[in-house]
Amino acid sequence: MFSRTKSFVFSALFFAVIFSIYLMGQQRSEGILEVAIIYPLEHPSLEKIRIAFEEKLSLKTENKLSIHFTYYNGSGNRLLMNQQVEQAFAKKPDLIFSISTISASMILAALQKNHATMPIICGAADIDLLEESGPLPHNLSVVSDVEDYPKQLKLLKKIKPSAQKLLVVYDQGAAKYQRDLKNLFEPAALKENIELLTLPINLPQEIGQKIPLKMDGVDGIMIFKDSTVVSAIESLVKAANFHKVPLYASDLDSVAKGAALGFGIEEEKTGEESGALAARVLLREEELFSQKIFLKPQMLLINTSAASMQGLSIPEDALKESPMGAIYRESLIK
């Protein structure tokens, strides 16, 4: 009988602790706006977007609103992310900001069940992919950086006119880049008389295994922004340095890591635009109504040290402002 009492007491204590933790989580201070930030994993680019969003939002609402940020980091686990999205909705924040297409898709799926009405801003999300399942809900807006492959390849031809064969490495699980490759990138390459060789991969470590056998006769390696490939940038840099062909990235962060060229948008811009929109919504200056903000790439970053290691000589006029509108800047690895 004593052991039964003991079990009862311990069970009651256990449930009391769980319930207390739940209640603590539900508490909200008066007068403070809750902003939930949902992102799939820790990544330097996503961190830049998140920090830029917070800074812009805090700046725009300074002395007007108090904001508390709650973070939901999926740690690369989709099941966990799903759970976190549900949790975020259950807490009914004043605004939700998500980073990346994966988070946005999960939010869209959750909205169909939850019918939540709080404003939602999806940063760095692929609008086309999100609209595949139908028009966006009225309380969801997207800030998306879009690619400009024709311009990207024109710039490559300007810097390396002899480029005729490009190896494109991409994540075969990323539907966006498979689609972009077929519908946008291949036609753009055809226009510039560039032959494409593709290397689809599933995991970052596959690049080191598979790339050496694909390098025959290749004039350059091209990558998109998919995180699987970008996270293996070191393998790509090693391959590019060994075979003396330039590595051309579609984001700017990879240039500091050893890519000779990078064409894209500063990640902070996505965060800033999202933060500015969030501030306007929270200050009731604007209604959030299925807005779509497109940010086009504007910068070509050149790593002159990496370029010389990868057998690329940069023409003199490439170091000045281009008549095509891209801004060239040098970046040197120390």
Add this chain to the structure above:
Amino acid sequence: MMLHMLSIILYQSLLIFPLILGGFYTIVLMRLPDLALEAAFLTGATISMLVMAFLPKDMGHLPALCFILFSSALAGSSVGFITSILREKLQISHLFASIISIGFFTSLSRFMLGAPHVSLLVYPSYLDLQLLPDSLIKPELASLIVIAILLAVAHRFLLKTQLGLAVEIYGVNRLFFKFHRLKESFIAYTGTTLAHSLAGISGYLVSQSHGFVDTSLGSGIGLQVITALLFGVICSERLGFARTYQALAGVCCYFTLHGLLLISGFDLTYFTGLQAVAVAICCFYRRIYLSAPSEKVKTYGFGV
């Protein structure tokens, strides 16, 4: 072109040869479903990164390489030791012990790395001992050949000793130890620890070659190990050479097939599916056509 392809196949094979050798001990000889090799692989890579961060900059490449290899082996062996404790002391089946080890050591590696992905390009390549001139052949290949030869010699020597024979008996008939009043757990600990130390070495070699350590480094390695070992088993049984060379034959076959597929333009989207089909074909072939061992198989001791 041919020489270039062969050098790449050799290079890729030698990177994971220690891992396949480790898999040979636990999966082939001891007949354990050893998924924890993945954890040992990652932990070896993680510790090697930490060691590289603390090595003095003016240290020679050869002593540094020896130190890193020793540290990676030690790291891998710790995974094997923990897995063995779970199995022997707590009587958890090896499969579940492996799953526990994978979960624990992946989190531990994540904690030690401080980030899910760490670049190694800031450190020199200690595998490059300047033994070969810069050419089409990768400069790290010479070190890999030396490491592989040393491991192969040690492996052949070990299998001739009582310990090596005991490791094989463990997979065939554990009652032997009970009957002869020998400590079965000692063999379990030694075999698993040794296998995982080899996996740890491979973890360093692969991460140094790729230029980064990622917490997903060991993902999918199980299928690679099993496929390579199956190829090795079939080669040794069909061609009649000793099982001592199964690991080497298997890994070379695996990467030759891998290379041929890449060169032929095969759609790599379905590569893992093809790997699974290859495993199925090997199992089927072994069952139907190799049910009786070849007379040409050289044996010594207990059929090694």
